[in-house]
Amino acid sequence: MTDHQELYVGGEWVRPAGQERLTVRSASTEAIIGSVPAASAADADAAVRAARAVCTDPGGWSAWPPARRADVLDRFADELDRRAEDIITAICRQNGMPLAIARQIEAGSAARLLRYYARLIRELPIEETRPGLLVKETLVRRRPIGVVAAILPWNVPQTLMFAKVAPALAAGCPIIVKPSPETVLDAYLVAEAAEAAGIPRGVLSILPGGRELGAYLVSHPEVDRVAFTGSTEGGRAVAEACARLLRPVSLELGGKSAAIVLDDADLEPDEVRADLFAATLANSGQVCFLGTRVLAPRSRYAEVVELFEQILKSAPVGDPLDERTLIGPMVSARQRDRVQGYIEAGRADGARVVVGGDRVSGPGWFVQPTLFADVDNSARIAQEEIFGPVLSVIPYDADDDAVRIANDSQYGLGGTVWSGDPERALAVASRVQTGTIGINGYAPEPTAPFGGVKASGIGREYGPEGLASYQ
CATH class of the missing domain: 3.40.605.10 (Aldehyde Dehydrogenase; Chain A, domain 1)
Incomplete structure (x- = not known):
């Protein structure tokens, strides 16, 4: 005390x-x-x-x-x-x-x-x-x-x-x-x-x-x-x-940033998966610039959903002072209830819960890290800032479609593009209406201007x- x-x-x-x-x-x-x-x-x-x-x-x-x-x-x-x-x-x-x-x-x-x-x-x-x-x-x-x-x-x-x-x-x-x-x-x-x-x-x-x-x-x-x-x-x-x-x-x-996975992205290395976690779920999703809308090409959609299923299932939930913990509690009971409300809204809108979806029993304001698939970008969980460990995987057809979906948001703070071709990634990133955007990772750089549109x-x-x- x-x-x-x-x-x-x-x-x-x-x-x-x-x-x-x-x-x-x-x-x-x-x-x-x-x-x-x-x-x-x-x-x-x-x-x-x-x-x-x-x-x-x-x-x-x-x-x-x-x-x-x-x-x-x-x-x-x-x-x-x-x-x-x-x-x-x-x-x-x-x-x-x-x-x-x-x-x-x-x-x-x-x-x-x-x-x-x-x-x-x-x-x-x-x-x-x-x-x-x-x-x-x-x-x-x-x-x-x-x-x-x-x-x-x-x-x-x-x-x-x-x-x-x-x-x-x-x-x-x-x-x-x-x-x-x-x-x-x-x-x-x-x-x-x-x-x-x-x-x-x-x-x-x-x-x-x-x-x-x-x-x-x-x-x-x-x-x-x-x-x-x-x-x-x-x-x-x-x-x-x-x-x-x-x-x-x-x-x-606030933000509702997009993490755009291009069809040539190499998602297998462990360091890439760690970077994906950091760019989408850091601090239990309680960061404004996180890419909580994961845009996946239809040709690799099932693969991307499975990848994030593994990422969420392997992220330990628990005591924030335990060095092994990657998902902690929400900051308050009010925030926990707010996040849970969005999870129920996602279900009501027809999205498929792949992982999570419930509270964690016991003391503390915990919510299970939750992954939604088959999400339409018009759904509440894709348009409104949740500020919790909730991700939506949204399919797209081609690069132009990915950019269109990424820009179909009232927000524009952060985001990422994941690709094996830096030039292609930069070309896609430059068309996204956002304040800052990362390629194959994201971290606000202190020497560069940070803010939103x-x-x-x-x-x-x-x-x-x-x-x-x-x-």
Whole structure:
């Protein structure tokens, strides 16, 4: 049981203004594992005041030379590395992410992003002179955009936090982070690392809270930019609020990506099967960019269905802290019931359950990894984001048909193309309407821009583009 009594506001540990608390439960046992104060509007006001002071201080963080900020970011990364095992354990206990998956996608991600942006601001000039057409020359100066509010989800909390925190701090912006109520314990470890690294007063605040606190921050008159990752429904509400205020916003939202298996794909090697699992089922399906629509050529349809049947049957389900586990629980009872509802909808629409389809008995919010075959792309399970270990295998006739089906979606975030011919795969990938797409595997690359099109979002994180969005 982890019990915190204070909030990290503007780089200081303070007593909360209110009496409300957030209780954290283990996704795998349902037992209470932690309790933290719930930040109130008054706490948010204090965090914004501290951040605004940073922006107006002529000797403050926002005015520091980039190299000086970079040194602090490197120290911050070092402190996070020292706490890496505790952070990973906290994540696995809270949201049920299997430890083996956490080591791949969460371990070191925060420190990696901090060091990347530290290097970037040492290398990139903040001023440039451009020759003009109507005047002799123009001086372009990149300055911090101001106070940032970051609203985070629960599924990959460290990576998604530092996709915002690292470039914002590098740009010179103070940032107020609202983690999801389901994953607040690892956020406290981040605050401890920030304090140990010497992050100056006012630069970073971490405010646990629910939707009401997020909405308050998004509409706060002294916030200059909002960074949001979450559902498309939540993103629309954030976008509406920011549009009224003419406030810059980035939205990384939902997805229903396609994993296109071409007829020349070699699916036999074990490493290919591991990569297929990672691209379609990582974190028990609770990742927005996963290729949960598997598009298979009719000539190899039965083979692809059988392959994924083997992949799902061989994926151990259980305790997320067990190194052997590949499928953990859903983050909450509500999410488990939501996923189960989609499984029933798939059955009702006439899809064939090949593997799974039921809950797992015992404590914890588990759902059996489930594979549907004979799925029409118009079915709910093919069109709506499920956010669980549920895959749909959809047949197609030729490459053009695969592209058509992949693009027949309101979303466009990730995706993959699997082929033995890289040029052919690239030609197919380039026609898919999506933010990023991988060939024979998928992983968001920190040096390249990441984000969605259509209902998957607005704006880009990672890469120099991520830094520019805070300038």
